[in-house]
Amino acid sequence: MKSAKQIEQSIRKLHIETDVKTREQTLCDLATVHAQQKGKTRAFSLLRYGRTIMRQKPGRTAAVIALALLLLGVFSLGTGSVAFSQARHAVNTTLSWLEAMITGSTDTTDMPPALEQAPDPSARTILCTASFFPVPADKQGIWQSLKDSGIKFVQASADPEAYFAVISRVQTESLDVLQTLECVAAPRILMREGQTAAIASANHQEARGLAIGWLSTVSDDGTEIRSTVSFHDGRNGFEIPDIVMELGGVVLIRAKGMWSYHDNDGNQKESPQEMLIQVQVDLQQTP
Amino acid sequence: MEDKLLILRFKRGSTDALCRIYRKYEGVMLTVAAGLLGDVNAAQDAVHDIFVAFAQSPQRLRLAGSLRSYLTTCVANLARDRLRAGKRRAMVPQDVEPQADEQTMPLSRAIRDEDLRRLADALAMLPYEQREVVVLHLKGDLTFQEIAGIQEVSINTAQSRYRYGIDKLRSLLNGEVQE
Numbered sequence: 001m002k003s004a005k006q007i008e009q010s011i012r013k014l015h016i017e018t019d020v021k022t023r024e025q026t027l028c029d030l031a032t033v034h035a036q037q038k039g040k041t042r043a044f045s046l047l048r049y050g051r052t053i054m055r056q057k058p059g060r061t062a063a064v065i066a067l068a069l070l071l072l073g074v075f076s077l078g079t080g081s082v083a084f085s086q087a088r089h090a091v092n093t094t095l096s097w098l099e100a101m102i103t104g105s106t107d108t109t110d111m112p113p114a115l116e117q118a119p120d121p122s123a124r125t126i127l128c129t130a131s132f133f134p135v136p137a138d139k140q141g142i143w144q145s146l147k148d149s150g151i152k153f154v155q156a157s158a159d160p161e162a163y164f165a166v167i168s169r170v171q172t173e174s175l176d177v178l179q180t181l182e183c184v185a186a187p188r189i190l191m192r193e194g195q196t197a198a199i200a201s202a203n204h205q206e207a208r209g210l211a212i213g214w215l216s217t218v219s220d221d222g223t224e225i226r227s228t229v230s231f232h233d234g235r236n237g238f239e240i241p242d243i244v245m246e247l248g249g250v251v252l253i254r255a256k257g258m259w260s261y262h263d264n265d266g267n268q269k270e271s272p273q274e275m276l277i278q279v280q281v282d283l284q285q286t287p
Numbered sequence: 288m289e290d291k292l293l294i295l296r297f298k299r300g301s302t303d304a305l306c307r308i309y310r311k312y313e314g315v316m317l318t319v320a321a322g323l324l325g326d327v328n329a330a331q332d333a334v335h336d337i338f339v340a341f342a343q344s345p346q347r348l349r350l351a352g353s354l355r356s357y358l359t360t361c362v363a364n365l366a367r368d369r370l371r372a373g374k375r376r377a378m379v380p381q382d383v384e385p386q387a388d389e390q391t392m393p394l395s396r397a398i399r400d401e402d403l404r405r406l407a408d409a410l411a412m413l414p415y416e417q418r419e420v421v422v423l424h425l426k427g428d429l430t431f432q433e434i435a436g437i438q439e440v441s442i443n444t445a446q447s448r449y450r451y452g453i454d455k456l457r458s459l460l461n462g463e464v465q466e
Contacts, residue, residue, distance in 0.1 A: 002460050004453050010406050011425040016318050018331060023313065026335050027306055033342045034302045194295035217292050226292060242292070 123193035125284040126216050126225065130189075130199065133181040133276040135254075142276070145177040146252070153254055157238030161256040162231070164240050169248040181276065190284060193217050198230075216281055223247060225281045231255065245281065253277040290354040298345045309338055312355060315426065316362050322422035323366035325393060325411045333369065337361045352433070359427030363419065363437050370415070409459040417452030420445055 002010075018026070135142060146153075151171065153163035167175065191197040191214060198213040213230035224246055230239040236257070243251055255275050293311075296304035313334055320330035337358070341348075350357055393411065410418055416438065423429045423437070435445040 002457060004457055007406070007453060007456050007460065008425055010403060011410070011421065014318055014322070014403055014406065014426060015314060016321060016327060017314050018317055018334070022331055022335075023310075026313070026338060027309060029335070030305055030309060030338055030342045031302050033339055034305055037343050037345070194292075194299070215292075215295075217295055220291070 124218050124222075126191050126193055126218065127282050127284045128189045128191060128197075128214055128216070128227075129186060129278075129280045130212055131178075131186040131278040131280075132184050133178060133278070134184060135181060135274045135276050139181060142177060142181065143254070149175075149177065151252065153252070156240045156253070160236040160238060162238050162240075163254045164243070165252045166243060166245050167250040167252060169246055172248070172250050175250065175252075175278070178276070178278065189214070191216065212277075212279075218283065222283065225249075225283075227251075227279075227281060229253075229279060231277075248280070248282050251279045253279065294348065294350065294354060298348065300345075305342055308341075308354065312358050313338075315355065316358055319359055319422055319427045320362045320366060322407075322410060322426060323363065323415075323419060324369065327393070329369070333362065333365050337365055355427070356429055356433060359423060359429055360433065360437060362427070363423055367419075405460060406456070409456050412459060413452050413455055417448045417455065420448045421452040421456070424449060 143153075146165075149171075151165050151167060153165045156162045156164045187199050189197060189199055194215070194217055197215075198211050211230075211232050213232075214227055216225050216227040218225055224244055226242055226244050228239065228241045229243060229251070231237055231253075238255075240251075240253070245251060253276070255277065257274075290308075293304045293308050297308065316334045316337070317327075317330050320333045321327045324330050324333065341358075341361075393407070410421070413421065419438065420431075420434050423434050424431065429437075431442050431445045431449070435442040438445060438448075440448075
């Protein structure tokens, strides 16, 4: 004798699968149709720049490696997710522009153009802040301090070596240990939900720099933000996909060997620079 | 959340996101379509066609609810259209003789579990409106409000159809006499 509840449970369990051949054929058809469709819509892409607000703390002389965090722009990088190639594109494009500005080989201050799709008006605006803290050899105790605060880093990439830790809004109070480090730059960027955006910064002494790419979305209830974050320094890069954090939460990223370290005379030191990057995302409140 | 990211990536041109959406939902959609159409082969055609249409129009996609609800609603609408057009007919055992036609495959034949087979056969004996509510609610996770919208009836009517459908299934599976 089956009860109504048992019948309902049985129907929920009812499940059939597409056979492998049909599934493969459908996937093939979808890829073909989608490729054709993409070709049609690319023509409707628009040129647009995003908005970046850059803040640089004083006390950093130009002789140091001078991550003179120039606001180089927000790039909406076309189609696809945040990926190495896109971050590389961002850093290479902006560095070429910056180099031309420094050497005087261009008389325009126009930013290099970037392609972007029409924005989705229903998408919410997200404020991302990335703070950069070089960690010199005599400040390596910071890692133990963070560990003692209950912050555990997870490896994001083996080459280059990079780790990350997701910090809740409450845990951010324990980040006062970062005050022992010097923040060389803290650019902020306003981006639309689902928009791929990047910031590039450059060393004005040589055509080098780094780019950070974001793709963020907000949960339906507005309590969480999921981001894919990419880094690239023009030579090496890594990506951390699908980081979920609460509003006002922070992601700490420890990256080794991506940026060479120069002393005050501009000489490159033997050991590569280690960097702690604090990425914070929050919803931009609209009045 | 994951769906939202997939949709955004799909709208920005990611074929990988499209394929992931397909892999994630094709099983549910196929089961819902087979439950409505009563034929697994017709259901596979329907799911294929829905996804092809989906792939062709990412920019027109506007989700009011979840992706699963959206895709399930697509299945329900297409199943109705096909049944109405007479292109495909649900296999209803009491008024359709078993056919030698190899192009059709009843849902129960695709299921190994004996109890679930009986359930699939019983499901196929329900009037279409009742079957639709039962399948969309239990398998497609649609709310009665969403189903009422699809059927263009009041929410009370959709709930009544669901209760009648479950009662009839219970009678069929327990061997009770139907009025």
